Amino acid sequence: MQEKRDSSPSSLTHHDAPPTHDSHPLATPPPAPSPPSGPPPPPNGGPKAWLHVAGSFMLYFNTWGIMNAFGVYQTYYESGALFTTSSSSISWVGSISAFLLLAMGVVAGPVYDRGHLRFMLVFGTFMVVFGHMMLSLCSAYWQVVLAQGVVVGVGAGVLFVPCVAILPQYFSTQLGTALGVAAAGSALGGVIYPIVLFRLIGSIGFPWAVRVVGFIALGTLIVPIAVLEMRVQPPKVRAAIDMSAFADLYYVAFVIVTLVAYTGLFVIFFYLPYFAEATHITNHALATYLVPIFNSASLFGRTLPNMLADRTGPLNLLAPAAATSGVLMLCMMAVRSQGAVIVVALLSGFVSGALIGLPPLGFVALTRDKSKLGTRIGQGYALVGLGVLASGPSAGAVLGVGERLDWQGLWAFGGVCTVVAGVGYAGLRVARYGVGMGKA
Numbered sequence: 001m002q003e004k005r006d007s008s009p010s011s012l013t014h015h016d017a018p019p020t021h022d023s024h025p026l027a028t029p030p031p032a033p034s035p036p037s038g039p040p041p042p043p044n045g046g047p048k049a050w051l052h053v054a055g056s057f058m059l060y061f062n063t064w065g066i067m068n069a070f071g072v073y074q075t076y077y078e079s080g081a082l083f084t085t086s087s088s089s090i091s092w093v094g095s096i097s098a099f100l101l102l103a104m105g106v107v108a109g110p111v112y113d114r115g116h117l118r119f120m121l122v123f124g125t126f127m128v129v130f131g132h133m134m135l136s137l138c139s140a141y142w143q144v145v146l147a148q149g150v151v152v153g154v155g156a157g158v159l160f161v162p163c164v165a166i167l168p169q170y171f172s173t174q175l176g177t178a179l180g181v182a183a184a185g186s187a188l189g190g191v192i193y194p195i196v197l198f199r200l201i202g203s204i205g206f207p208w209a210v211r212v213v214g215f216i217a218l219g220t221l222i223v224p225i226a227v228l229e230m231r232v233q234p235p236k237v238r239a240a241i242d243m244s245a246f247a248d249l250y251y252v253a254f255v256i257v258t259l260v261a262y263t264g265l266f267v268i269f270f271y272l273p274y275f276a277e278a279t280h281i282t283n284h285a286l287a288t289y290l291v292p293i294f295n296s297a298s299l300f301g302r303t304l305p306n307m308l309a310d311r312t313g314p315l316n317l318l319a320p321a322a323a324t325s326g327v328l329m330l331c332m333m334a335v336r337s338q339g340a341v342i343v344v345a346l347l348s349g350f351v352s353g354a355l356i357g358l359p360p361l362g363f364v365a366l367t368r369d370k371s372k373l374g375t376r377i378g379q380g381y382a383l384v385g386l387g388v389l390a391s392g393p394s395a396g397a398v399l400g401v402g403e404r405l406d407w408q409g410l411w412a413f414g415g416v417c418t419v420v421a422g423v424g425y426a427g428l429r430v431a432r433y434g435v436g437m438g439k440a
């Protein structure tokens with residue numbers, strides 16, 4: 001027989017309490033707390049954010065910094081000490097490496113979006129270091145193409161994606177400044193690596209000089225491996241190709257103009273020291289030091305214009321930078337003294353820094369749907385890389401072979417391409433933003 005339950009007030013427990021209005025089965029439950037609308041905004045400063053700038057600085061140091069040193073390799077290969085071939089063929093080594101640096105973004109971008117940042121940093125570091133170690137063993141042209149052109153180029157291309165992608169997670173209002181400081185790493189690499197090569201090739205030989213460069217790359221790339229981490233996971237994996245971008249005339253025009261600019265710009269990257277030595281304007285030592293002189297000026301060209309772009313917009317700076325770079329290359333046709341070549345190297349280095357550092361901000365400004373920004377930057381740089389791929393070999397073909405090298409034609413080729421790009425940037429700025437003096 002079931003025991004009768006005591007219902008006196010004193011016997012009511014917590015679980016037996018009579019239902020209140022809030023606990024009535026038909027009562028509306030309180031609303032659940034709304035989930036956060038999205039990731040918190042970038043901190044725009046603080047130790048962790050600037051630590052990521054330092055890590056990105058080291059990535060630039062070992063990507064564009066290594067590419068900026070190719071003028072020293074071009075001059076050394078021209079001497080015939082390692083192999084004998086034409087200037088155009090030698091330029092293919094640097095052009096392939098620089099092209100892969102830009103084009104690998106199409107493949108590496110989606111890998112980054114899946115959160116594999118650490119794998120990319122380790123893989124890219126391995127390829128850059130391994131490529132230099134293999135280069136130290138090379139004795140034939142095709143071996144150099146594979147080791148320096150392909151292996152180092154692939155490694156640099158994988159590392160270049162985090163250079164651009166990681167900082168927008170930590171900066172928004174100061175993004176131009178952060179990117180400018182990070183991009184200065186490429187200029188510093190372009191100063192240190194040529195000096196290391198020049199000083200060591202004569203004392204310990206080319207193989208060990210290249211190995212030292214590989215060890216420097218390994219040591220400095222430990223920094224981004226240790227400190228870089230993704231603050232937020234991208235909401236979705238970007239597509240490798242955004243076909244809708246080709247219907248955006250401003251985007252297409254910006255890519256084409258930048259391709260033309262880089263076709264001209266890399267002429268002076270590759271041929272400045274060789275020109276100074278081959279025409280007997282300078283001796284071998286000073287010709288080699290023109291590369292760090294050029295890149296030391298680009299240190300300021302990669303930082304100051306980017307800082308200014310936060311206020312003026314990138315297109316207001318890209319147009320005069322490209323036009324000035326082209327005019328300076330045309331001025332190389334009249335250079336006959338050491339003082340003149342050093343002045344042109346300094347001025348060209350500064351404006352070249354702007355042409356390297358500002359295009360990412362141009363892609364940001366011209367992309368309305370920021371969810372597609374990564375894809376558009378990746379495929380845009382891959383297309384721009386075609387200009388880099390064509391630049392050195394085309395310039396070498398213009399220069400020719402033998403005793404009568406066409407230096408006038410070489411500088412005309414580079415100068416005209418870059419001046420045309422300056423006009424193109426100005427036209428795009430007017431078409432997109434009008435003729436006013438506002439931010440563009």
